[in-house]
Amino acid sequence: MNDRPAVLVTRRLPAAVEARLQRDYAPRLNLDDRIFGADEIIELAAGVIAVIPCHTERLSADVIARLPDSVRAICSFSVGHDHIDLDAARARGIVVTNTPDVLSNATAEIAMLLLLGAARRAHEGARMLRTDTWADWSAIGQLGIEITGKRLGIIGMGRVGQVMARRARGFDMQVHYYNRRRVDPDLEHGAVYHAELDDLLAQSQFLSIHCPATPQTHRLLNAERIARLPDDAVVVNTARGAVVDDDALIAALQSGRLFAAGLDVFNNEPQIDPRYRELDNAFLLPHIGSAARETRDAMGFRALDNLDAIVAGREPRDRLA
Numbered sequence: 001m002n003d004r005p006a007v008l009v010t011r012r013l014p015a016a017v018e019a020r021l022q023r024d025y026a027p028r029l030n031l032d033d034r035i036f037g038a039d040e041i042i043e044l045a046a047g048v049i050a051v052i053p054c055h056t057e058r059l060s061a062d063v064i065a066r067l068p069d070s071v072r073a074i075c076s077f078s079v080g081h082d083h084i085d086l087d088a089a090r091a092r093g094i095v096v097t098n099t100p101d102v103l104s105n106a107t108a109e110i111a112m113l114l115l116l117g118a119a120r121r122a123h124e125g126a127r128m129l130r131t132d133t134w135a136d137w138s139a140i141g142q143l144g145i146e147i148t149g150k151r152l153g154i155i156g157m158g159r160v161g162q163v164m165a166r167r168a169r170g171f172d173m174q175v176h177y178y179n180r181r182r183v184d185p186d187l188e189h190g191a192v193y194h195a196e197l198d199d200l201l202a203q204s205q206f207l208s209i210h211c212p213a214t215p216q217t218h219r220l221l222n223a224e225r226i227a228r229l230p231d232d233a234v235v236v237n238t239a240r241g242a243v244v245d246d247d248a249l250i251a252a253l254q255s256g257r258l259f260a261a262g263l264d265v266f267n268n269e270p271q272i273d274p275r276y277r278e279l280d281n282a283f284l285l286p287h288i289g290s291a292a293r294e295t296r297d298a299m300g301f302r303a304l305d306n307l308d309a310i311v312a313g314r315e316p317r318d319r320l321a
Helices: 014-025 038-044 061-066 087-094 104-119 122-130 160-167 196-203 246-253 274-278 293-311
Strands: 006-009 027-030 050-052 072-076 095-097 151-155 174-178 192-194 206-209 233-236 256-262 281-282
Touching: 006 014, 014 027, 014 293, 038 061, 050 293, 061 087, 072 293, 087 095, 095 293, 104 122, 104 160, 104 206, 104 233, 104 281, 104 293, 122 281, 151 160, 151 196, 160 174, 174 196, 192 196, 246 256, 246 274, 256 274, 274 281
Parallel strands: 006 027, 006 050, 050 072, 072 095, 151 174, 151 206, 174 192, 206 233, 233 256, 256 281
Antiparallel strands: none
């Protein structure tokens, strides 16, 4: 065991992933599964060749600058990488990888769950049953809106966006999308490309956000853009909370400008804006887009495949920096 490379793992990972770590490395595991602070990460990284973080740990430029010289790699257990300062890692010669591809299906499933749950008022119905306040069936009660045949706008036609487009076809939805550039026609699945975001918004009776969190997409969905959506639109976000302006979205939900929203990601997780909890037309989930057994195992194995390649002197499959 002593001759195996030491690796810092910042959160508990699935059992099969930790078993592989124990077999091939000398892992420093976070058995309490709490979020480490910056100073703890620096201290625990002494002598390790790699850090395996999740999106919950912010590896800022300051943290990366303080990492021990032994650290050669950051193999993130995530597809998003907004929690890692890539420029700072490059400056120190630290390789950074992520885990794309393997969570696309699971995340698109949650996006579809949010879309359906928000449109059909699932939160309100479930609450009525659990609080024993369902009085009787009513022809005018719990009226949601159908998604079948409606127009779905997708912001970000990457891996998850493409899966979402395919799933929406099963509901006969008319799919439109906005992306930095048009994707290959074989990957559009019949979706209509919009070169301008405002043009997409005007068509989107349902809007599903799948773009990464970057300085360019920060608060992308703001009051001005919400105003461009059709009346009674439904907004779904499984990307990152930073893409949404909370004040603008909450105001639109409170006023009835939007019919509903389905959200799996938030600013300042897990301390979300408390106003969301007061909204009957907000269908909320606690960032479980990739929370399927098969997916979390695959994410861990993908991170370890990247680490194995780095240790062996090979180019990792998912290099970001």
